[in-house]
Amino acid sequence: MFQDIALAGPILLPALAALLLLGVELLAGGRRSQGSFLLCALGALVALLYSGFFLAKGRTGLAFHGTLNVDNTALLISVIVHFSALLAVLLSRSYLAARRDVDAPEYHSLIMVAASGMAMLAAANDLVNVFLGVELMSIPLYVLAAIQRKSVRSVEAGLKYLLLGAFASAFLLFGMGLLYGASGSTLLSALPAEIARLGTDGGLAAFGVVMFLIGVFFKVAAVPFHMWTPDVYEGSPTPVTAFMATATKAAAFGLLLRFAPVIATGMGPEAGSSMLAVIAVLTMFVGNLGALRQQNLKRLLAYSSIAHAGYMLVGVAAIVAEDGGEIALTGSSAIVFYLGAYAAMNLGAFGVAVVLDRGQGKEGVNELKGLCSERPLLAAVMAVFTLALAGVPPTAGFLGKFYVFSCAVQARMYALAVVAVLASVVGLFYYLRLILLMYFTPREEGAEPRMLRTDSFLAVASFASAVLVLWLGVLPGWFVGFVEKTVGG
């Protein structure tokens, strides 16, 4: 029992922090307090270190009768999730301080609950736990999206997310029911064998897989289930958007990696990978083309996050195509690497968005104009994130793409690799536009000087992300090796 609880640490620690936070806020009488910020950051940091420690020590295993599989992939994803949570909390401080319309003491507590759900999703090995994880992750996010109660956009975002999210959950549950019907088991790891043992069943398992995937696609914002993304990302408070874009994606892709063998048996490797490939292509192009004309930085990053989900789906398609081959290992590590790199560069970019916002909701891309002369360091850091998102070497973004696309090549999906590369070219247009605004376009004549302030927490977060993005890009050997070793082991 103790062993089980210890393994569930990445899930339980943030939950504990959430409870403590609620208690603290009760004592503080609903006033804003520094205490809850620090406690929340500490909670995320402890969860991060805990997951990292277990990962380094190789303490993995099944917990709670096999319903949780805390393997290395799950721990790595927990690390990414808690890292995102920590950075999002660091970004939140100046964001919340600058605006008066968020009077919600439970803000920090909700972030921790969501992080707990995400860690659970990454480790879930049972359909019931999957559902628990999904809901534990989503419900706090619905609230967080709408937490600026007096802002119409924020409430709209929350409502939209809630309604569509409820739909997605229904699909997910439907899929689970069908899969249970087709296999008689709720254990994810047992599903493929059971489905195969019970033989053909008129497409029951295939139908179940598709329904299940619709639910997951909604969470990762894959086309055609991406419609909510731009509105929700735009309306939510920026640090919440950053958290949503990175950690949700990590958790959902963790689930997808665990679910890949079920796709391969339920639909057949051919059909499953073709479907994933089509979705991946659509997602990459819709995301990149949609981002081209955006004037709002958060919306632009929303479309960009759709595109990045597409790149990662390329890796999933490759894994499903060669079910059980060597590629399951390289593919999983590629996606996990991508998730880590993406988390660092995206959180950094949102951090810069928080600085530009300065409590007045200034989210237009034009706010980037002349940033180079006003805040050279901030502009340089943003340039690093932008180039990383665009996939230009020597940044982590390039290596992530290199890694994922090489999986497509290994699975002999050459056309998919070429299309993915073309989609990245489209992406260059809008990423370069951001740089162009920062460096090549001065601000309008007579524009008032802006008070762009960064508090030290935000500065630390952005700087750490930038270092990580460059470090993973220039010296990726240890990390790639580590991911390969752990994901494989």
Add this chain to the structure above:
Amino acid sequence: MGALDLNSFGILSLITFLPLLGALVVAFLPRENPKVLRAAALLFGLANLGLSLLIVNAAGTMVFVERLNWIPAFGVCYGMAVDGISMPLVILSCLVVPIIVATTFHVGSGLKEYLVLLLIMETGMVGVFCATDIILFYVFFELTLVPLYFLIGMFGGVNRIYAAFKFFLFTAFGSLPMLVAILFLLYQHHQTTGFWSASIADLRSLQLDAATQNWVFAGFALAFAIKVPLWPLHTWLPDAHVQAPTGGSIVLAAIMLKLGTYGFLRIAMPLAPQAAHTFATPVLVLAAISVIYGAYLAWAQDDLKKLVACSSVSHMGFVMVGLFALEPLAVRGAMLQMLNHGVSTGALFFLVGCAYERRHKRGLDDYGGLVKVSPALGIALVITSLSSIGLPGLNGFVGELLILLGAFKTQPVFAILCASGVLLGAIYMLQMVRRVCYGTPNCEEAARLSDMSVAEKFAFAPLVILMFWIGLAPGFLLERIGPAVDSILAALGNT
């Protein structure tokens, strides 16, 4: 190998990353004092040039080999080495940077950024010529793109944003199919040998069938043809050149375009030898069109910078003809001509920049009588134009002669077409010289241009020396280029 054993201390890494250190140093110097900034950049540039001269004896085989694991999971190494092909290009890269520092006197408030970008650029340029690992090559190849994009976009002319954007997109569009080709090769190597390797030498030993080779070659060729640039992919070049600041134009002409031809010689041809033969004729057709079309374009220009930019298209087409004649003499000539073009066209952009700073106009008819008005600038322009035309005794002649001699053996038709390009080159260059350097000044301002400053003279002198030295004693370079070229051609299946 020289008398010193330099293998042990990573001279190539030093040459590659010293400029990056310089960029960091410059970035932390106070922006208020341009003299200090310029002096620091110049110091790093000259130190690096001095270091680069230590590799001057590289010839037939890869020397100064460095090899470290980089991404072991994919067999990707940090591998550096030089031979007779990369050595001159490395030195040219190191030479160009201090020269450009001398053109920065007109750069105003952004001088610090300018110098930082320039030094980062040097790291990319040197790295790309030293890399023996294909991923490392790719990384440096892309790394050169980013600083130049910023240089053009931040310091360029009126249309700089459009030009920078076009430049980045064209080249990035080309390099991504290359990435797929690289991924494919890595995977093939893994399939056939069972282990991952990204070393170019290892990948060369792959025995791919003809159809596969064609695809691989096509992937690389697109990237390199855009960089060269080969007609009809050249349209980004005039825009980029005209809008770029003088330093950007010099780097672009002297080094960046060579990445294309170097890539063909070092990567595309050896990795897909059969496809190099298959594709020879189509590439030659495009190259011949580039030679002639580029020359006509140059002839039609009234803008000095555009004229030089279009002449680049023509000259680089000439280099491509030399490469794809697949004949030892022609390839030697192509290699030499790459350097010649770097020196001559770099020098032309330098002089056009000098003239522009004084006159603030670039039209051919905005000058006149330059030789009388400012003798040093005028005479320098005359010499450089003659070197670009290929006057015997100057550098251009040797390269063009070798290319034509070689090409006549294997591809007589294309050789004849190219020879007409030489003729056209003489026409547009000489009419430029006539209108700009001779006659009488066209207006008051043109008659009162100041002459080259001491700094400019010092910066320009090495280029003139190189023009005469390569022209009169090409043996030194050819001795080193020759064996390296032969070893590549041997792998292509003809000697």
